[in-house]
Amino acid sequence: MKSFLVTMLLAGTFVTNAQNAEKSTIKQIYQNALTTPEAYNNLKELCSKAPGRIVGSKQSEIAIQLLKDQITKLNPDTCYLQKYSSPSWLCKEPAQAVLSYRGKKETLNVVNLGLSVSTPEAGIKREIVEVHSMKELDSLGTAVVKGKIVFFNRPMDNEKLTTFEAYGGAIDQRALGASKASQYGAAGVIVRSLATERDDFPHTGVSRYKDGIEKIANLAISTNDADKLSRINKQYPGTTVWIKSTTKNIDRVETANLIAEIKGSTNPGQIILLGAHMDSWFNTPGAHDDGAGCAQMVDVLRIFKQLNLKPANTIRLVLYMDEEMFQEGSKVYASYVGKEKKKHIACIESDAGGALPLGFDIDANDSVLYALQKQTEKLADFGVYRTIKGYGGVDIEPLKQYGFPLIGLLTNSQRYFEYHHSANDTVDKVSRREMQLGTASIASLVYLIDKNGL
Amino acid sequence: MKSFLVTMLLAGTFVTNAQNAEKSTIKQIYQNALTTPEAYNNLKELCSKAPGRIVGSKQSEIAIQLLKDQITKLNPDTCYLQKYSSPSWLCKEPAQAVLSYRGKKETLNVVNLGLSVSTPEAGIKREIVEVHSMKELDSLGTAVVKGKIVFFNRPMDNEKLTTFEAYGGAIDQRALGASKASQYGAAGVIVRSLATERDDFPHTGVSRYKDGIEKIANLAISTNDADKLSRINKQYPGTTVWIKSTTKNIDRVETANLIAEIKGSTNPGQIILLGAHMDSWFNTPGAHDDGAGCAQMVDVLRIFKQLNLKPANTIRLVLYMDEEMFQEGSKVYASYVGKEKKKHIACIESDAGGALPLGFDIDANDSVLYALQKQTEKLADFGVYRTIKGYGGVDIEPLKQYGFPLIGLLTNSQRYFEYHHSANDTVDKVSRREMQLGTASIASLVYLIDKNGL
Numbered sequence: 001m002k003s004f005l006v007t008m009l010l011a012g013t014f015v016t017n018a019q020n021a022e023k024s025t026i027k028q029i030y031q032n033a034l035t036t037p038e039a040y041n042n043l044k045e046l047c048s049k050a051p052g053r054i055v056g057s058k059q060s061e062i063a064i065q066l067l068k069d070q071i072t073k074l075n076p077d078t079c080y081l082q083k084y085s086s087p088s089w090l091c092k093e094p095a096q097a098v099l100s101y102r103g104k105k106e107t108l109n110v111v112n113l114g115l116s117v118s119t120p121e122a123g124i125k126r127e128i129v130e131v132h133s134m135k136e137l138d139s140l141g142t143a144v145v146k147g148k149i150v151f152f153n154r155p156m157d158n159e160k161l162t163t164f165e166a167y168g169g170a171i172d173q174r175a176l177g178a179s180k181a182s183q184y185g186a187a188g189v190i191v192r193s194l195a196t197e198r199d200d201f202p203h204t205g206v207s208r209y210k211d212g213i214e215k216i217a218n219l220a221i222s223t224n225d226a227d228k229l230s231r232i233n234k235q236y237p238g239t240t241v242w243i244k245s246t247t248k249n250i251d252r253v254e255t256a257n258l259i260a261e262i263k264g265s266t267n268p269g270q271i272i273l274l275g276a277h278m279d280s281w282f283n284t285p286g287a288h289d290d291g292a293g294c295a296q297m298v299d300v301l302r303i304f305k306q307l308n309l310k311p312a313n314t315i316r317l318v319l320y321m322d323e324e325m326f327q328e329g330s331k332v333y334a335s336y337v338g339k340e341k342k343k344h345i346a347c348i349e350s351d352a353g354g355a356l357p358l359g360f361d362i363d364a365n366d367s368v369l370y371a372l373q374k375q376t377e378k379l380a381d382f383g384v385y386r387t388i389k390g391y392g393g394v395d396i397e398p399l400k401q402y403g404f405p406l407i408g409l410l411t412n413s414q415r416y417f418e419y420h421h422s423a424n425d426t427v428d429k430v431s432r433r434e435m436q437l438g439t440a441s442i443a444s445l446v447y448l449i450d451k452n453g454l
Numbered sequence: 455m456k457s458f459l460v461t462m463l464l465a466g467t468f469v470t471n472a473q474n475a476e477k478s479t480i481k482q483i484y485q486n487a488l489t490t491p492e493a494y495n496n497l498k499e500l501c502s503k504a505p506g507r508i509v510g511s512k513q514s515e516i517a518i519q520l521l522k523d524q525i526t527k528l529n530p531d532t533c534y535l536q537k538y539s540s541p542s543w544l545c546k547e548p549a550q551a552v553l554s555y556r557g558k559k560e561t562l563n564v565v566n567l568g569l570s571v572s573t574p575e576a577g578i579k580r581e582i583v584e585v586h587s588m589k590e591l592d593s594l595g596t597a598v599v600k601g602k603i604v605f606f607n608r609p610m611d612n613e614k615l616t617t618f619e620a621y622g623g624a625i626d627q628r629a630l631g632a633s634k635a636s637q638y639g640a641a642g643v644i645v646r647s648l649a650t651e652r653d654d655f656p657h658t659g660v661s662r663y664k665d666g667i668e669k670i671a672n673l674a675i676s677t678n679d680a681d682k683l684s685r686i687n688k689q690y691p692g693t694t695v696w697i698k699s700t701t702k703n704i705d706r707v708e709t710a711n712l713i714a715e716i717k718g719s720t721n722p723g724q725i726i727l728l729g730a731h732m733d734s735w736f737n738t739p740g741a742h743d744d745g746a747g748c749a750q751m752v753d754v755l756r757i758f759k760q761l762n763l764k765p766a767n768t769i770r771l772v773l774y775m776d777e778e779m780f781q782e783g784s785k786v787y788a789s790y791v792g793k794e795k796k797k798h799i800a801c802i803e804s805d806a807g808g809a810l811p812l813g814f815d816i817d818a819n820d821s822v823l824y825a826l827q828k829q830t831e832k833l834a835d836f837g838v839y840r841t842i843k844g845y846g847g848v849d850i851e852p853l854k855q856y857g858f859p860l861i862g863l864l865t866n867s868q869r870y871f872e873y874h875h876s877a878n879d880t881v882d883k884v885s886r887r888e889m890q891l892g893t894a895s896i897a898s899l900v901y902l903i904d905k906n907g908l
Contacts, residue, residue: 031613158887159485161836196887356810356866358837382615383812385839412810412866414887433612433650433868 022378022451025309026444030382032303033440039299040432042070043292043354047285047427054282055322055329056088056253063278067258067294067319074302076317077263081256082336086321086328088253089115091282093246095219096123097190101232101239108229108241109222111202111283111422113174113191114325115209116218116245123244124149124217126187128233134172134180146185149241151233152177153192153226156417163196163413164352170194171205178218179210188217188243192226194417200224201422204281206325217245255321257329262304264313264450271316272446273347273404274300275395277323284425288416292354292430294319296409296439303443311450313345320395323351327394334398344404346449348442349393353419354435356412357383360445361390364405368454372407375448384441386410405454407445409438476832476905479763480898484836486757487894493753494886496524497746497808501739501881508736509776510542510707517732521712521748521773528756530771531717535710536790540775540782542707543569545736547700549673550577551644555686555693562683562695563676565656565737565876567628567645568779569663570672570699577698578603578671580641582687588626588634600639603695605687606631607646607680610871617650617867618806624648625659632672633664642671642697646680648871654678655876658735660779671699709775711783716758718767718904725770726900727801727858728754729849731777738879742870746808746884748773750863750893757897765904767799774849777805781848788852798858800903802896803847807873808889810866811837814899815844818859822908826861829902838895840864859908861899863892 033039050063064081071079095116097108129145131137132154137145152173160166171194178189193203202222209215221229233239258278264270276293280286297317304315320329337344348360360376362369369389376387392406400406412434419425487493504517518535525533549570551562583599585591586608591599606627614620625648632643647657656676663669675683687693712732718724730747734740751771758769774783791798802814814830816823823843830841846860854860866888873879 030615034615035612158489161484161488163887356868412888414810414891415885418885431869431872433617434866437868 025447026378028307029303029443029447030440032307033299033436033443034433038302039295039436039439042298043287043295043430043435044427046291046294047287051280051285052282053278053280053286054090055086055255055279055325056250057090057282060255060279060321064256064258064321067278067298070298071260071301071317074305076260076301079260082259082332083254083256084328084332085252085254086326088250089325090248090250092248096244097219097221098242099229099232099239100242101236108225109200109202110190110219111204112245112247113204113218113220114206114281116207116247117215118247119188119217119243119245123242124187125240125242127238127240128229130230130233137180137184142184145181147187149188149190149243150177150181150186151190151229153230155192156194156196158196163417166196167194167417174205174220175207178207178216179213182213182216186216189219190241190243191218191220193220193223195223196417198223198227201424203420203422204283205421217243219243219245257321257333258319260301260317262301262311262315265310266312268314269342270313271342271344272311272313272449273344273396274315274317274442274446275320275347275349275393276351277320277395279322279324281324281421284421284423285427287425287427287430288353288419289421289425290323290351292435293350296350296354296435296442299439300443300446303439309447313450315446323394330395330398334401337399337402344399344402345454346405346407347392347396347399348407348409348445349396350409350438350442351393351395352409352411352413353416354430354438355415356434357409357438357441358412359384359386359388359410361392361408361410362387362405363390363392363400368405371454375452376445378448379441379444382441383437409442411438479901480832482761483757483897483901484894486761487753487890487897488887492756493749493890493893496752497741497749497884497889498881500745500748501741505734505739506736507732507734507740508544509540509709509733509779510704511544511736514709514733514775518710518712518775521732521752524752525714525755525771528759530714530755533714536713536786537708537710538782538786539706539708540780542704543779544702544704546702550698551673551675552696553683553686553693554696555690562679563654563656564644564673565658566699566701567658567672567674568660568735570661570701571669572701573642573671573697573699577696578641579694579696581692581694582683584684584687591634591638596638599635601641603642603644603697604631604635604640605644605683607684609646610648610650612650617871620650621648621871628659628674629661632661632670633667636667636670640670643673644695644697645672645674647674647677649677650871652677652681655878657874657876658737659875671697673697673699711775711787712773714755714771716755716765716769719764720766722768723796724767725796725798726767726903727798727850728769728771728896728900729774729801729803729847730805731774731849733776733778735778735875738875738877739881741879741881741884742807742873743875743879744777744805746889747804750804750808750889750896753893754897754900763901767904769900777848784849784852788855791853791856798853798856799908800859800861801846801850801853802861802863802899803850804863804892804896805847805849806863806865806867807870808884808892809869810888811863811892811895812866813838813840813842813864815846815862815864816841816859817844817846817854822859825908829906830899832902833895833898836895837891863896865892
């Protein structure tokens with residue numbers, strides 16, 4: 001009995017020591033992240049030297065090289081480009097729009113939506129038809145819409161508690177509006193920016209044309225100017241807008257994902273993946289989307305190196321090109337994994353902005369969710385309080401086919417759609433401390449998954 | 455038995471109905487707060503028409519009148535000034551500092567600390583002694599310090615998880631540095647701004663002189679310039695700084711707290727208090743500190759009126775003048791409560807900035823804390839997840855003598871000390887949605903306390 005008791009007591013001691021070691025390491029990770037300037041300096045460098053880094057642009061090449069240099073400095077075990085070719089699309093000149101009513105002209109704040117075609121060189125000048133839903137557009141039909149510019153003006157629903165929810169409820173206008181309007185013979189489309197606040201920034205984002213549809217120019221307008229356009233168009237029938245769009249589709253460009261690893265000391269063939277995307281829209285420094293994600297994931301490697309945390313499994317960083325338009329990079333990587341056949345214990349993405357981390361969104365079965373909740377409970381004192389079923393991320397999504405657990409960093413979304421896909425997504429909108437709490441939360445989660453498994 | 459079962463079932467139904475009514479009301483409160491622009495418009499009005507509203511200033515009078523007008527529009531049962539007279543202090547001209555070394559001169563970004571005395575008209579030019587703690591100052595003593603300008607340069611500790619904790623660890627330099635330096639014959643003091651980031655904004659705040667101490671001029675310097683001053687002073691012995699301070703103490707000014715009520719329908723003599731402070735430092739629009747708190751508390755009244763929530767107890771709004779310097783307003787109100795003898799069920803303050811609310815800090819006994827935790831659990835879906843022992847707020851603090859529970863809105867503090875007490879505390883740094891989540895959290899808590907007691 002005595003030896004049993006001693007065994008139990010010793011076991012208790014071991015557990016306590018192990019727990020204390022964990023606690024101590026997690027604390028070190030947070031303290032290191034909060035006091036080390038590298039990640040924020042890296043973000044500033046990316047946004048200042050490679051703004052508008054859409055796939056295929058010169059800026060995207062600068063971004064890849066710059067991030068490779070940032071990673072190489074950390075002396076990881078590997079750092080290489082996963083090259084591939086991809087279609088691309090460029091905005092050759094800033095889109096323009098001018099409102100005309102009662103002899104007055106006013107310039108509107110607009111931007112091309114991604115994949116929008118060009119207008120003729122002289123632009124087009126048409127009357128406006130304002131609609132708020134696809135259903136309303138259907139009800140108007142060709143009789144009203146033909147030859148006009150359709151103006152989609154349904155705001156994001158500010159009642160929603162998270163802005164991502166509100167985004168989901170309004171995105172159909174941007175993604176599918178031009179296709180739908182074209183079916184009824186519209187000459188062009190203007191879409192209210194997907195933004196939670198009223199301001200002068202137009203917000204871009206991807207749009208798609210259905211096969212066989214005549215492609216028409218597709219612009220986004222700032223929320224302030226959407227309100228103005230609506231008001232004036234109601235007040236003065238016959239109001240017109242002249243729009244001009246100058247864009248270019250490119251069949252193939254050479255580009256690459258960027259991959260780096262810290263090899264696992266005991267299970268190098270098992271991967272914990274860190275994902276973020278290097279590209280941004282053409283009109284923005286892309287600080288929150290997704291410069292912050294890149295800076296965080298690179299900094300997770302730095303923390304592991306600097307604190308001399310030797311992972312049992314391989315930590316693999318994959319910085320994707322491109323998330324915004326064709327997601328070719330994520331398909332290329334997923335296809336590579338299919339051949340490589342290395343198990344990914346967890347795939348973690350940061351692409352929800354660099355704001356205060358609140359927890360993790362888990363796209364995995366219930367037992368993995370439960371295991372992750374047990375681990376993330378250890379981060380509660382650091383503000384990680386929500387580990388819930390959710391969406392992992394666009395870049396890691398194709399890895400779902402292999403049954404790998406997908407994990408998205410869950411952040412405070414309240415300001416995200418003031419910045420998202422607009423020129424307003426600048427570094428000063430990212431808080432160094434908030435971004436680094438995200439970095440520390442991810443690094444701690446990697447540490448715990450590596451140590452305790454899932 | 456049947457009737458007992460029926461009774462139980464009915465009781466169950468009532469509970470369920472009551473819970474549903476609560477849930478539904480709380481949802482309405484959040485939706486209303488998130489979609490109604492009044493509070494943010496009120497904040498913009500306050501910060502644009504009455505920046506620098508330190509007690510006794512013309513701007514403070516404008517603020518009181520403007521807030522009174524904002525409240526009166528809501529048609530509360532009462533709205534009146536609680537007049538009192540108070541000492542005051544004004545910064546008559548912006549403080550100046552010029553660094554001289556090796557024949558070069560550089561202007562430094564400085565601001566007067568609150569209650570700092572003036573220098574002579576021509577300013578003073580002295581050598582610098584840099585210190586990092588009171589202990590270090592003590593160790594140098596009169597031999598080194600006499601006739602010099604003491605430069606307190608200990609940064610806020612970025613390792614701390616909340617910035618309020620880091621603030622607490624550095625504030626001695628600002629609050630007591632001049633007094634201590636004067637004991638050793640210093641001619642003046644420059645204090646590194648209490649800020650978490652490196653930038654060009656000097657941050658003010660109150661400082662005090664011990665009785666009998668010779669009062670010396672006391673300035674804050676931006677973090678960037680503190681780093682520069684330290685570097686140059688180390689590199690070039692004999693470096694001097696010229697400082698000029700032009701301030702004025704005022705014996706008495708007439709000022710007022712602003713009070714408004716929605717009378718309780720069944721217990722009008724019992725109060726739920728909503729507190730915030732109207733004043734701000736002279737050098738700032740005071741958007742987070744504490745314009746946002748004022749806007750939130752006024753908006754709680756608006757929500758109760760607009761949703762026709764008739765409280766059983768009286769909701770009393772007290773907007774205090776002044777929190778920053780002498781806290782006379784809070785003493786005047788507490789003294790009034792001593793005579794009025796109305797029980798305050800809870801005193802809630804918002805003075806931690808308008809950022810994302812995370813929960814509530816409770817300064818009360820354990821049974822009240824537990825009761826509040828039971829209530830705030832109902833707000834978990836809205837991001838309120840921390841109801842913990844903590845500090846209520848400077849304005850409501852004197853009410854502790856009566857045993858009233860004190861409650862402070864707990865917010866995301868990560869960016870607070872980028873703005874606090876500086877010209878950088880502008881409206882654009884406050885997110886409308888985050889501020890309104892705070893408003894809704896307070897309004898919901900008031901609703902729950904009113905309904906369920908403590």
